[in-house]
Amino acid sequence: MRSRITRIVKSIIVAVLLGAALAFAMLPFFWMISTSFKPPVEWSASPAVWIPRELYWQNYMEMWTAGGNTALLNTVVIGFASSLTATLVGSLCGYGISRFRTGGSSLLFLILSIRLLPAAAIIVPIVMLYSYYNLIDTWLGLTLLYVLSSLPFTVYLMKTYFDGIPRDLEEAAQVDGCSLIQALVRVALPVTIAGLIVCFLFAIVLSWNELFFAVTLTRSQAYTIPVKLAGWYNSNTGNFWGPQAAQAIVSIAPIVLVASLAQRWIVKGLTLGAVK
């Protein structure tokens, strides 16, 4: 009897906690969605308006015609290109470090240290470098940078992932006559699909949402969604919370969709060494 009550009490506590966590996570989202549908009068109403009185679609139209369409295209292209490259390059390197201890412990540390660099510190040299090579306002320019930013995570994750996979599989394959590359591709890679997906997702989230480099290195052609987002914020003219929220929703929606569809993979992908 007592254990039943404790169980019920526990379930309630758990439910409350989870509910709180969910609400905490979701509240700002809801706020953004609601703001994206508000007419201008309601943007900064006090007290705060939660449910707009009508679905004001103009915010979305304004956002779209003001360059939101190009931004979306650029962000998708750059995002995919950089994530695929980072995943590929990173997993190769991770494999090398895992299996062959390439570079000892220093290489891994060196690659990880890339992540330490704040954008503001290296922005000026990067701008100089890019303008010299005519990489400003190009897809290639931003893609290269984003690959670099994602590499630490990719290499590290795949390295730990490969660590958890017993070597027997590849050794067996090699005994069967496969070369190193074939062993890698045919045997190791398929088992690590989940890990690769996680790398890809993290990389694409990173490049999708990055602002600082995007705003400094693009002009009129290669600008991404975060740049457009920033453009709606103007303390001299007056914030356009509506179109900005609309742009934010457009920015979030694809990622959220992909992430929720793939969340099972994400969990699996982060499960290190759970290979049977």
Add this chain to the structure above:
Amino acid sequence: MDAGKIPKGTVINIGNEEGFQSNAVTESAKKFYEVTGFSRSDFDIKSLGVPFVNLYERWIAEAASKTGGYDIVWGVAGYMLADLVVSGLAMPLDDYLAKYDPDGALMNNVVTSVRKTQAIVADKHYALPSDGDVFLMFYRKDLLEDPIEKTDYEAKYGYPLGVPQTWEEYMDHAEFFTRKKGEKLMGQTLDENFYGVAEWRLKYCTFDWFFTRMCELREDATRVYFDPDTMEPLFNKPPGAEVLEYMKKLNSYMAPIPPWSYSENLTAFLSGIIAQWVTWPGPARFAADPSKSQIVGKCGTSIIPHGVVNGKKIQRSQLATGYCALVNAYSKNKELAYLVNQALHSPTTARVQVSISKSNIDPYLYSQFEDLQLRAGHFEGFEWSTGAAEWLDALRNSLEVGFPELNIPGFWKYMDPLETNISRFMAGEMRAQEALDDAAKQWKQTTEDLGFDQQKTYYQALCRLMPP
């Protein structure tokens, strides 16, 4: 304006502030094609928006990388000009001006102070002024005309209620009109708090409000920032500390919500809970727009309160930000860029910039101030029923006595310590005099760092542009 031979496919890129300013330039570009008979196939004019927060960074990046990606840089605030001149980004325009505007028609049309301070650095022209940004005072006409308030006010302060003429009156108004929810305003009970004043307090340009008052408390405008001969900072001398204390006292009559910046204040003002404020010219325009404002017809504009020194009335106003358009020295089409620049600033096209509703460019040309259509309130996109003429006059009068920002190289090196200290003073970390003295010390250091003689030359050149 002659055409000459222009290679096909030439594009003139104009870099400016994303949003309203970019929109204004695009619209005026359309007008340009209409008026001149050129077509986009001859050459294209593109307006490239840069997010407001990244404006200065972008120009710095451009100056460092010399790509020439922008032919005209339009989003240059007046205070950025000196730095960009020194960095080599801005090219001198005197030759072009002599060639294409020999009788000075273009420049003479610009209100004098704007013509000088937003174009000239070290006695040479480097840009064309684009915007009439100056501080104006906005107030609620209905408050000042209400009989109940008038009686109460005179009873309390001993003089009639009217548009504040001095800063003391401004403070009295702020105190008088700050009412809590439940109290009465104009005979009616308030259902939310009402505040006597609003002002920018976000870290970024609080110094504008400091200097707009300081410049009215020194007889000689050239002695507000520095002593022109010794380059000794003078803003920390009296009544600097008093001005800071004054500003802090205003805080108690403001809604308690940092970070107050233009947009938050504007929203509050348009929703009808602010009695008066001193800021850029925009609010009156927005207040007249029924889709944005709840105080249509109730917003009055006037020149800011004056200061008194030695019994003499001093009326000036800070030319805050004030955009101008320079021609990129690294542009591949300098002459064409200049011609486009000049064309976009000529009366017909410039009028488009100030008269459409989605624009943040304020009138700065005599032709605009005298334009009968504008004075009657016929703007493109909305009708301004009352107050347009009043606004235009107030704006023009304020511009005539405009006081420039510290347009010498190293602007932010000077202003960053000052505004940080003002912020610390407001937060209670420093005392007023301490804040100013510490900033002054850093000013002296900066002057030394950048080269005493160079800074002195630039400052003395700036002094030649100051209002009398």
Add this chain to the structure above:
Amino acid sequence: MVSRVRIAAWLLAVPTLVFFLVLVVYPMASLYVVSLFKWEILLPIRRFIGIDNYVALFGDARFLYSLRFTTTLVAVAMLLELLVGLILAQILNSVSFRGKGLVVAAIFLPMTISPTVVGYTWRMIFNPMYGFVNSMLSAFFLYPIDIEWFSDPFWSLLMIVSADFWQWMPFIFIAAYAGLSSLPSEPYEAAVIDGASSLQIFARVQLPQLKGVIIATVLLRAMDAFKVFDYILLTTAGGPGYATESLSYFIYRTVFKITNLGYSSAASVIYLWVATLFIILFYRVMRERMA
């Protein structure tokens, strides 16, 4: 004679190294070199001054403050994120219900937004008049709460920590959750049979097995947290005064306002060393405590 295997091994790392060399070595080198100069971005001042920039930095109260502020921020944020992340992961791992996947996905969502969007949103929602945080807190505590989020150094710090927490606690959570759900069940079942309480099981059995995952995630997170910038730029702009200026913000301001590249490069170098030391120390400490 280098074995083919060694060559193959290095070949695997080459693409990564290429990126590294091209995009990292040059900026890093320029940081070190420029830090020894008085180097202005806009003015043509380029003068060798040796370690003067570094000396000045150590006497700069604002810089030292940003060092303290950033380490405090990272420490507080890491602690909170680790604690809550672990607890949440444990809770979710020990229950199962329909739609659990969705709940996990929902908790995971904040990570997918741009930090800039979070910054703007935070600016909106923490606004005492137009935002809902104060009113919500008042409703929760049944006591009118009117915190000055932007003008009080303590509350501003909390506001920024909350932004980082909201967005990145899910990172720790998902790693811990994934780790927990993949743990072999035998030790767990054995402990239950032995009569251990859930807390003891968690602390003695599951946590140690998660050691690798947790350390890796927290390290990655700490490296990112050190760079905190977007939230600050869009909410307090370093204010009040310079109470919320992180190292990254200090560097940014020195580059783009003060335009003193020599000074900012020196600050960046110090930043790198401090962050690296912090991370190494952190790593050592975590290794010990979790062993």
